[in-house]
Amino acid sequence: MGEPQSSKTDRPATAGFEIRGGGYRAGIAATGAGLRLLEWDGPDGPTALTETWDIGTRPPLSAGLILAPWPNRIRDGQFVFDGIDHQLEITEPTFGNASHGFVRRRDWRVMNHADDRIELSIDVGLHKGWPYPLRLTVAYVVGEDGLTVTHTATNTGAIPAPFGMGFHSYVRAGDFPLDECTLRLSAGTRLPLDERMLPSGGSQPVAGTEYDFTSPRTLAGVALDTPFSALDVDADGRSRHELRAPDGTGTILWAAREFGWLQAFVADPDAGKSYPGRGRALALEPMTCPPDAFNSGIDQLVLAPGQQWTGAWGMSALGS
Secondary structure, three states: OOOOOOEOOOOEOOOEEEEEEOOEEEEEEOEOOEEEEEEEEEOOEEEEOOOOOOOOOOOHHHOOOEEEOOOOEEEOOEEEEOOEEEEOOOOEOOOOEEEOEOOOOOEOEEEEEEOOEEEEEEEOOOEOOEOOOEEEEEEEEEEOOEEEEEEEEEEOOOOOEEEOOEEOOEEOOOOOOHHHOEEEOOEEEEOOEOOOOOEOOOOEEOOOOOOOOOOOEEOOOOOOEEEEEEEOEOOOOEEEEEEEOOOOOEEEEEEEOOOOEEEEEEEOHHHOOOEOOOEOEEEEEEEOOOOOHHHHOOOOEEEOOOOEEEEEEEEEEEOO
């Protein structure tokens, strides 16, 4: 399905694409360059590692979509950069914020597609309050070590540009209900948010609080929509976070140092946010910066003209 092997095209893609390798299968949508499914061929057959959605439907709760050129929210859609006031379109009118950037609802172009990999790109373009042209690419690759997702952002304009990125990934432990699973996060601090989902103070240690997931904890009854930081990295420079089912299977999400933040969100029918067909579901979202970073300056990236930024994250099956 999708493009023929090793093909290249300069036209917008409007379909879905599949890649396979190392016992993994991933489905990619051109709209939003979205990851719509990831499966591992385990001993008992295909096991879902992400929540899924069908091509031609709107991804539930923005599942699997790229958030750029900023992740999360900008307060009132306003920020100042290089002494210039900017007013973005308010895309979250309930809270009065500019939310999740410009590219999650647009078709990306397929640049290369082979059996085990696909690369897509998009030009962000100019928007209300956004005079900064950027080119984004994403490469999805599957192999023995699971899925690796590599992002680049290039400033194609003539002036410095602010930048941030996130990915709205949902993780899943096969068909086990979320409340039967445990979560472990390699995160030492969390950022408190107010009712508008904007920072209400500085980062706080998680040790000894309800936000401490440094040891596995059951998710039964847990409510989360929380940015975490102080991510503990292993010797290879990656932080690792685990969703584990009662039988020990599950999913690892890892992120390289460029993604220094992780937003954890539990979709919950009791809060008016249900994942179709699943009810409660867990998003673990690698982010380069926290909410409202264009105002706080915390981990905000600045790309000089012609400068390219690269970051990577991925997923694999526990026990694979």
